[in-house]
Amino acid sequence: xxxxxxxxxxxxxxxxxxxxxxxxxxxxxxxxxxxxxxxxxxxxxxxxxxxxxxxxxxxxxxxxxxxxxxxxxxxxxxxxxxxxxxxxxxxxxxxxxxxxxxxxxxxxxxxxx
Amino acid sequence: xxxxxxxxxxxxxxxxxxxxxxxxxxxxxxxxxxxxxxxxxxxxxxxxxxxxxxxxxxxxxxxxxxxxxxxxxxxxxxxxxxxxxxxxxxxxxxxxxxxxxxxxxxxxxxxxx
DNA sequence: CAGTATCCTATGGGATACTG
DNA sequence: CAGTATCCCATAGGATACTG
Numbered sequence: 001x002x003x004x005x006x007x008x009x010x011x012x013x014x015x016x017x018x019x020x021x022x023x024x025x026x027x028x029x030x031x032x033x034x035x036x037x038x039x040x041x042x043x044x045x046x047x048x049x050x051x052x053x054x055x056x057x058x059x060x061x062x063x064x065x066x067x068x069x070x071x072x073x074x075x076x077x078x079x080x081x082x083x084x085x086x087x088x089x090x091x092x093x094x095x096x097x098x099x100x101x102x103x104x105x106x107x108x109x110x111x112x113x
Numbered sequence: 114x115x116x117x118x119x120x121x122x123x124x125x126x127x128x129x130x131x132x133x134x135x136x137x138x139x140x141x142x143x144x145x146x147x148x149x150x151x152x153x154x155x156x157x158x159x160x161x162x163x164x165x166x167x168x169x170x171x172x173x174x175x176x177x178x179x180x181x182x183x184x185x186x187x188x189x190x191x192x193x194x195x196x197x198x199x200x201x202x203x204x205x206x207x208x209x210x211x212x213x214x215x216x217x218x219x220x221x222x223x224x225x226x
Numbered sequence: 227c228a229g230t231a232t233c234c235t236a237t238g239g240g241a242t243a244c245t246g
Numbered sequence: 247c248a249g250t251a252t253c254c255c256a257t258a259g260g261a262t263a264c265t266g
Contacts, residue, residue, distance in 0.1 A: 003219075006210075006221050007224050008203065011206045022118075035248055036247060048240075049239050052238085089209055093121055097123040106116075111119075159262095161230080164228080165258085180228095
């Protein structure tokens with residue numbers, strides 16, 4: 001059985017999720033990040049949901065999880081090549097929102113800085 | 114209160130919905146379409162859901178609903194300028210899915226024909 | 227033909243607490 | 247620090263039937 005209706009659906013399912021794009025964008029800018037860092041930067045995301053979305057992004061091959069396997073837990077996330085290839089699209093999505101949506105309706109600007 | 118988290122969120126909320134992108138793409142290709150036509154072309158969409166998504170797209174200003182107000186109900190939908198400006202992004206989303214997702218997982222190919 | 231109303235289910239995501 | 251488990255709620259979307 002096919003998992004996706006079409007190419008839109010495939011792409012959308014991978015980036016759909018309240019925080020997924022923000023996570024990808026954050027990692028694109030910083031290069032890599034730890035769980036706690038991401039949670040601090042992306043305000044209001046719940047612990048459970050961040051963990052969920054990170055796992056989905058990892059499963060879909062958009063980010064890579066590197067476990068340092070030290071005594072004190074230390075995990076770093078960074079974009080895969082596939083994830084990086086998505087950035088131009090995210091830019092386009094951000095720019096479109098920036099130019100076509102009333103700024104008063106937008107809580108925190110992310111693109112075009 | 115802001116309605117959207119950021120520009121991503123704004124754009125995503127407008128195109129999110131199981132059939133919204135397909136509707137937009139369909140209208141982009143055909144120029145305009147009636148309710149029944151859309152339902153026939155977009156297989157498997159339920160009557161109620163199609164009506165819902167059309168109304169949301171209209172509310173968000175992406176499509177325009179033209180009621181001919183004849184005795185026999187006749188309504189045509191077509192893209193607004195805002196909706197048209199979204200097409201390049203949809204193309205990018207489709208192309209990305211086409212090149213980065215296993216074709217066996219995709220039910221019906223829509224782009225790159 | 228186009229649209230609305232009702233009912234139902236699956237899922238996403240928040241709050242919170244627990245584990246190693 | 248990173249992750250999992252439980253509980254709970256709001257929403258999306260399907261099936262179906264009804265209206266003008």
